[in-house]
Amino acid sequence: MVRASEARTSRQEQVEQRRAELLEAAKQVVLERGLSHTRVADVAAATRVSGGLIHYHFATKDVLLTEMLRTEAERDIAKARRLATGTGNPLARLDRVMREFVPSSRNDQTWVLWIDAWGAGLRDETLRTISEELDAAWNEMLFIVISDGVASGDFTTTDPRGVADRISALLDGLGLRVTLQRPGISRKQMQEHARVIAELELGLAPGSLADAAT
Amino acid sequence: MVRASEARTSRQEQVEQRRAELLEAAKQVVLERGLSHTRVADVAAATRVSGGLIHYHFATKDVLLTEMLRTEAERDIAKARRLATGTGNPLARLDRVMREFVPSSRNDQTWVLWIDAWGAGLRDETLRTISEELDAAWNEMLFIVISDGVASGDFTTTDPRGVADRISALLDGLGLRVTLQRPGISRKQMQEHARVIAELELGLAPGSLADAAT
DNA sequence: ACAACTTCACTGAATATTCAGTCAGTGGGC
DNA sequence: GCCCACTGACTGAATATTCAGTGAAGTTGT
Numbered sequence: 001m002v003r004a005s006e007a008r009t010s011r012q013e014q015v016e017q018r019r020a021e022l023l024e025a026a027k028q029v030v031l032e033r034g035l036s037h038t039r040v041a042d043v044a045a046a047t048r049v050s051g052g053l054i055h056y057h058f059a060t061k062d063v064l065l066t067e068m069l070r071t072e073a074e075r076d077i078a079k080a081r082r083l084a085t086g087t088g089n090p091l092a093r094l095d096r097v098m099r100e101f102v103p104s105s106r107n108d109q110t111w112v113l114w115i116d117a118w119g120a121g122l123r124d125e126t127l128r129t130i131s132e133e134l135d136a137a138w139n140e141m142l143f144i145v146i147s148d149g150v151a152s153g154d155f156t157t158t159d160p161r162g163v164a165d166r167i168s169a170l171l172d173g174l175g176l177r178v179t180l181q182r183p184g185i186s187r188k189q190m191q192e193h194a195r196v197i198a199e200l201e202l203g204l205a206p207g208s209l210a211d212a213a214t
Numbered sequence: 215m216v217r218a219s220e221a222r223t224s225r226q227e228q229v230e231q232r233r234a235e236l237l238e239a240a241k242q243v244v245l246e247r248g249l250s251h252t253r254v255a256d257v258a259a260a261t262r263v264s265g266g267l268i269h270y271h272f273a274t275k276d277v278l279l280t281e282m283l284r285t286e287a288e289r290d291i292a293k294a295r296r297l298a299t300g301t302g303n304p305l306a307r308l309d310r311v312m313r314e315f316v317p318s319s320r321n322d323q324t325w326v327l328w329i330d331a332w333g334a335g336l337r338d339e340t341l342r343t344i345s346e347e348l349d350a351a352w353n354e355m356l357f358i359v360i361s362d363g364v365a366s367g368d369f370t371t372t373d374p375r376g377v378a379d380r381i382s383a384l385l386d387g388l389g390l391r392v393t394l395q396r397p398g399i400s401r402k403q404m405q406e407h408a409r410v411i412a413e414l415e416l417g418l419a420p421g422s423l424a425d426a427a428t
Numbered sequence: 429a430c431a432a433c434t435t436c437a438c439t440g441a442a443t444a445t446t447c448a449g450t451c452a453g454t455g456g457g458c
Numbered sequence: 459g460c461c462c463a464c465t466g467a468c469t470g471a472a473t474a475t476t477c478a479g480t481g482a483a484g485t486t487g488t
Binding site for chain 3: 014015018051052057
């Protein structure tokens, strides 16, 4: 019978949805409690589901958390690609990518998650690889935008790869400070620092990037 | 009796020494297992001491680990001050401070410890403050060296504070990458990136900082 | 179309383990 | 004789994982 494949939600789709729901709940719990203090029971409670169900879908807690991070990384990578390859001249695209790096708030979900993951990655090969791929993707997007700008004559540099490396490292360092609420560094200042470095590195007149935004 | 104060090791000194020994052991365990996976029993075993003794000297595990991080931070801060205020012209001192930032190996103890602490600091006010003070100290040292250089005419910038902020954020981002063993970033490249940015920011001719080292 | 059968997502309680923290006791040095 | 650093067995709580059982959804045979 063909009925099953027509159904709005086949069994397989329901399982898929439940897994996604559990991953999302896991993410929320991790944001609140941190990777290492997240309990399986928390995820179950957040989903209003029995503890056993978590293990029905994910062999172990580690698998659950790793999958969650993998999913998030993929989402972020897709976003990075979208921003870098979107419309606009290189100036506008660079501005867009750099803005996206700035934590949206004191406890930007993405940043909290990845700062946590950096620590876990020190001892977990798999997690290290996941955060590395995310890292590499952002780096690559910066590189592409910068290369395009050099090709179009908007930017001037002899080492686009190096510039991309430095800008993305700078942004990580700044994002970390903003997320950890270091005194004297606001989102606005982070934005400003990024602009200054990019202008210096790419031979732009001071303010060109600020103008690009408008 | 005055004897006690003469003795090579008074009781108080012995306690002091034991505490230091436990803190050092705690550090080693944390480096191996990570902050969140460190067990009291590990620290006891590493010191060849009973589990009870840990709690004799430190009320709780959290106190032990927090004290350990505080101690390490103080040591690092002292080192930063020594480097920044030592002999040499601003160029040499800047070079010295920036070099010290570079992880000494793939698993530089200091870096591993603080990357871990960043994560923990997301949810622990005390830890956040400790790493913040360390951060602030390095930042301040960079600022002092840069200001001195501007005063002496070696460096050119209108915003020494901003330059210090950007260089220290860049160094954090780079150190993180080196410590997490990101492909395509070696200690040498980190050194190079830092040099390039500093030269750009401080109006130095390319290579000036490399020469300063010799 | 219906009954019998199978599958499987899910529950909730049991299990097993891991650890931080406690405490009664010990012994060496002042 | 008294401190007090130290031991090590013990407790109790936390919590990942297992598992027997349940019922609804889906399938098969007639």
